[in-house]
Amino acid sequence: MTARGPGRPTGGGDRRADILAAARAEFAANGFDRATIRGIARSAGVDAALVHHYFGTKQEIFAAAVEFPFDIATGLQTVFGGAPDGIGERLVRFFLGVWENPDSRRPVLAVLRSAMSQEQAAAMLREFVTAALLTPGAASLDVPTEEGRLRMELAVSQLMGVAVLRYVIGVQPLASTTVEELVTRLAPVVQAHFDGGCKGVAGG
Amino acid sequence: MTARGPGRPTGGGDRRADILAAARAEFAANGFDRATIRGIARSAGVDAALVHHYFGTKQEIFAAAVEFPFDIATGLQTVFGGAPDGIGERLVRFFLGVWENPDSRRPVLAVLRSAMSQEQAAAMLREFVTAALLTPGAASLDVPTEEGRLRMELAVSQLMGVAVLRYVIGVQPLASTTVEELVTRLAPVVQAHFDGGCKGVAGG
DNA sequence: GTCTATATCGTGATAGAC
């Protein structure tokens, strides 16, 4: 039963999923600007007009494509809920886990690529970082809010930079280093940001 | 003598500079894809055809626009030439100095924005990071090359992430923190990457 | 529900007048 007749009885919902998957792949691979409706349609094996029919404008397709397919809040509850001195390692593991899994990498890669030159995507990333990372992270610290947010931002900067160099630019040897190796090297640094800096390393 | 007649005797070099400056601004503001020849021409107050006349294709304009107007190698010699335990602070100061000065920020912003979705710009960034940062940085360390490069990449990741969140995404309060404050917080972390990690912070 | 056809626009690039 591979042949699909016109007016198929399933009532739709099949092609729509194909289009959404293709949109995720295209936006992740090319960013908002370079991704095209025609390309998404071709990749999904449907007509370009059908993409508009289901999702409307290109912006709306993008918004639908980058909605996280998993509950990210749950994962971050685990990160910030446990022992304070383990937040660094848990955050690094969570972050790398999202990026190593193709299903979750696609949306975040699409947002990151697009956020560089598209204000709406930048706003999405800004809001996500603020709501999902900075606010709960800062709240779990025993310092003033502004100080906590800055610490979190510096920690997130470290991880965001790794994402850019490892997953987008692909610089070696970082791009082929194992996750465990990265956890070993990054967790203490991220934790240090959390604890207010690496200054103590000099030993006084 | 503000009026310019046709066939002006200066022999050209005036409009060309205007176009180049406009191209820097447009590429920095929008990235490669969203920047347009017409937009550059409009911004420079000339015709679009003149842009092609001087610089050729859009790729060639981009290449001309992102050529650093200052000798970056000299600055990095200072960073890596001095005392090893000051590399962290000197690298952070150099990096932030480049990004805080509009003249030098424009080219690097253009490359960063474009590298996210344009393979040629990504290759430029990859080669620049490798040749100007990783290789001299790793060479100044007393560890195997591969290990030194990875340490440098993690240090650069920290700075790259700060650039993304501070200068592109504009997340607060990081975007409005003073340079000195950032140097204070980042230099030890970058230095720790250089020295092989923050592990010693726990004090044993 | 799906696709054909097309309207409308903006792009990069070129030829050639002045």
Add this chain to the structure above:
DNA sequence: GTCTATCACGATATAGAC
């Protein structure tokens, strides 16, 4: 050296047939 005019192309988006 500078600009007018235009080509060829691909984009988003829509109208409407089936």
